[in-house]
Amino acid sequence: MSMLTTMSTGNMQRIGWAVLIGALLAAPFAIHSGRWMEFIELTLFAALLGQGWNILGGYGGQYSFGHALFFGTAAYLQALLQYKLGWSPWLTLWIAIGGSVAVAAFVGFLSFRYGLRGSYFALVTLAFAEAFHVLSRSLVSVTEGGRGVQLPLNQDPEQALATFQFTFAGPFLSEAGYYYTILIFLLIGFAVTGWLNHSRFGAQLQAVREDEDAASALGIDPFRVKMSAICLSAGVTSLAGIYYVQKFLFVDPGIAYGPGKSVEALFAAIIGGVGTVLGPLLGSAFIHIVGEFAKETIGAMLGDRPGVDLILFGIILVLMLAYMPRGLVGLVELLWRKLITKRGGGNA
């Protein structure tokens, strides 16, 4: 009986994933409203940030408060190498990923080598993000300082693919090019977390999260595992930085290293459910819908002023931490299990 239930749950999951990915792939053909596509795109972007955080925070239990570090490093490398040296974006993206991973390895080495855990790790990542924030603002000759880096807009459809810019890329790509970019990046994030769910490394990482001492007693090297996790996490997060620069053709110190992106990543992952594949997407979708709703209702009532959406997100975050620490995924699982047991009970 229980075998049957789990098997059917597994199949249901597989079907669910196929439907979800199919729907995401088909979205540009079904939705013709530019505003809605933009909305979905930004949802996927926040989901990707959350997924990057989730690899280290959710699966590894190392809560970073400065994930903007990896987003911003990739964004700056992607922008600066094109802007200053005129390199192809298809080349710079590898350097952006590599640079972001290198920063992660550096921060990870220092933190984990000296055994920083819990809040201390959170604070040190925050401090590194702030240090990079100050550096990117101050080293004007390298980063253009507070003015930021503005990439030239390519208006030649022939060059659209070569410049990785889809604004003038012809009828289909100009609508959906960036959407598919972020979708592919997010699917990579899904693949990585899916792999963590089933692989030996993922099991080791989760063992370290649950109890580091017990894990090392079992022959797992927590330092090595955490180092791999932070690098993997930075790699996925760096994709968000690359997307951001190609889409908006702009980056400045506040966007790259300010607390905004770190918080966005935390929101998506924690509200959705830490340590789950689907959590960040669910969380991101939820907060974007709430944000849009808030803009439509409260914003319309009190005039369009900034801050309303973040007030709501903050309240949701605190409520989630208090009453639903497993996030929306936990809630969905709970409801699902109730449904299954009701059905199973009826059959037995």
Add this chain to the structure above:
Amino acid sequence: MDFLGISLPSYSLETVFGSAISGVFLGAIYALVALGLTLIYGVLHIINFAHGTLLMLAMYAVFFLWSVFGVDPYLAMLIVVPGGYLFGYALQRSVIGRTSHGRDEIILLTTLGVSIVLENFALFAFSANERNVQVPYDFDGIDLGVVYIVWPQIAALVGSLLITAALWCFMRFTDTGKAIRAVAKERQGARLMGINVEHIFAVSFGIGTACVAAAASLLAPTYAVFPQVGYLFVLIAFTVVVLGGMGSFVGALVGGLVIGVTEQIGRLYLGESLGLITISAIFILILLFRPTGLFGQRL
């Protein structure tokens, strides 16, 4: 002068000394802000991310008391300090205390959530504009030869030292102070002795918030207030507390002064913008190499 291949401007000893002195005045405020943070950590064992945001709210309170009712920012202390205490007490009782179960990162996240709510409330209600309290004695002061010190800076130093001393006496000699120390040292034992631990937690949070309210009063004449001002201060306060040792009063005072002086000298040599890197650098180095800080006993 050369440092790591970057040529630094060279200054006379007087200039450096002058920077150090203005750093002491600045550091006194940092110490007062950090005092509240270290008290909350010492008793509740939580790192309060919302600390800077509470400072920001108190600064707005001081500003509006001045701009609407014409209350002098120093006199405003009589209103914002009790107000801060009550706000902190209520915040701990109604929100943070309820959610603060489990791992310390979760509590840190809760206080982050609170700070996001409050910061964006300020953004929503008061807009992102910088606001300044203007007092007639803004630019009066004394010339120390190497540096010109204005009265608000002197008030900040003296006020911070007095408040630190008062708090120390309170912790030392009153029953509530003893109860707070008992809870900080041995939570279960204190409970068995009939101390209402939840009440003491909230009292400590209230006092911590009252400290930032006092700091807000002292800061008002020299600092502009805007919704994100708390983020700047919370990073500095974390650095001070980590440097001085989590939970240590003396540590907060010494740490505050050290950070103030370092920041001013850093600004002198590295410029207004890059000078701030010294704070992050100290923070990272202390966290990595001596997370117990200078005066801390335990993690």
